[in-house]
Amino acid sequence: MKSMPGDVTRLTEALVFAADAHRNQRRKGAAQEPYINHLIEVLDIVARSSRGANSEVLVAAILHDVVEDTPLSYDDVAKTFGPRVATIVRENSDDMSLPKDERRRARMAAMPHKxxxxxxxxxxxxxxxxRAVAVSPPAGWGADRKLGYLEGCRQLIDAGRGADQVL
Ligand SMILES: [Mn+2]
Incomplete structure (x- = not known):
């Protein structure tokens, strides 16, 4: 059998790694989707973006929640996928030891420096x-809660706006 190109096996290895790391987790939506669905969707969105065409960012898309949401560390990711991928993952990992409000503030403050x-x-x-909130919102989320979530996302994206512009 003809061997697969290295970039493809790197992606499939990351999918296997993430599926195992998140195996006991479900999404918060009413449908309780397996967590891996979210990771595959993020991979798909990055792959379709004009800036997504390198294997580091694609692998990091698959692994983006592994440090924040599982017992695995930066070093665990770096050992298998290298420091570049591990750094992208770490840049997107909240410090879960902080209270929720502080986590939110830190997330906003970090956006322009990522x-x-x-x-x-x-x-x-x-x-x-x-998309998940629109298609399968968590049970009990009314319109106000959804709009509040949307507003939080808008502020987060705004916080990073213009960061790539050449001065
Ligand atoms: Mn995520």
Whole structure:
């Protein structure tokens, strides 16, 4: 059998890695989708973007929640996928030891200083999360809660706006 190109097996390895790391997690939506659905969607959004055509950012898209939401660390990601991917993942990982409000403030403050790749992954993550709220909102979320979530996303994206412009 003809061997697969390296970039493809790197992606499939990341999918296997993420599926295992998130195996016990579900999305917050009423449909309780398997967590991997979100990761595949973020991968798809990044792959379709004009800036998504490199394997580092595609692998990071798949792994973007692995440090924040599982016991795995930056080093675990770096060991298998290298420091560039691990850094993009870390740039998009909230410090879960902080209270929720502080996490939100830190997330906003970090946006203009992220690498371009990290911002691409974050924007794809936000698109996927907004889509999830529209298609399968968490049980009990009324219109106000959804609009509040949308507004939070708008502010986050605004915080990174213009960061790539050449001065
Ligand atoms: Mn995510």
């Amino acid at each position: 690498s371009t790749e990290a911002r691409i992954v974050k924007m794809a993550d936000v698109i996927s999360n907004l």
